[in-house]
Amino acid sequence: MSPAEHPDDVTPPLQGAAAGWRLRMYTVIFEADTRAGRAFDLALIGLILASVAVVVLDSMAAVHARWGSVFTVLEWTFTLIFTVEYVARLSCVRQPLRYARSPFGIIDLVAVLPTYLAILVPGLHALIDVRVLRLLRLFRILKLGAYVAEFAMLGRALAASRRKILVFMSFVLMVVTIMGTLMYVVEGPAHGFTSIPVGVYWAITTMTTVGFGDITPKTDLGRVIASLMMLLGWGTLAVPTGIVSAEFTAQRMGRTPTTRTCHECLSEGHAPDARFCRDCGAPLPAWQNDHGHQAPASGRGGS
Known part of the structure; x- marks a missing residue:
């Protein structure tokens, strides 16, 4: 029989889905079931921890007096990298505004804003110390929760x-x-x-x-x-x-732990054989893993 006679065995078309380079970028940035996705997450975790270490060390007067210029260069380097990452996330999701208003989207924005705001703030006399804005950079450590599957699993256990x-x-x-x-x-x-x-x-x-x-x-x-x-x-x-x-x-x-993410609502952890999001019901793209294939579709919505 043709696939049309067995609709349950056919992956549904994705209306308005990202395709081509956007889909590949989405899989690497938002999911970690592929080698490229895991490498991206590990690199990003390393950058986040390094940026937090720079902020902590720069708060020490003796260390800042000796290495302040180096920390400034590193801070701008981290800021530019995280800015590129933030723009890349917005460019590969179906609904950029929805991601920008999500908790992790807000954290991503807050993580890069202080460095840019520090350029403008000296003219604002209402702020006594511009360096207070640097404390906001510690929000970067909250981004770690988006890249470790166990964080999401622990969140579900707590819920x-x-x-x-x-x-x-x-x-x-x-x-x-x-x-x-x-x-x-x-x-x-x-x-x-x-x-x-x-x-x-x-x-x-x-x-x-x-x-x-x-x-x-x-x-x-x-x-x-x-x-x-x-x-x-x-x-x-x-x-x-x-x-x-x-x-x-x-x-x-x-459940089989995955980082498979819905393109519509950005919920994570769907089963390998799920065809629809368990939260919003949107059709899911084929699950990408190291073998490059999708598990047999069962018609279930998620976990």
């Missing part, structure tokens, strides 16, 4: 655990409120527990095993309560870790 974590945090809030109130009654203002909020503050620092020591119980009963809070803190810290770890394991076992 899947959000209700359990919310219930757990509500329980912790009730415990510290009750224990803080109890310590206020037992110890009182004479021993530093001047109010219930102060007691709650003590309960939080004790349960989280921080224990600043600025407020400590003086009575025997108060010390017994403090001991119970410390022991409870050990178990408290383990609960959210177990919840997220279980979800993280489920994420790894339940």
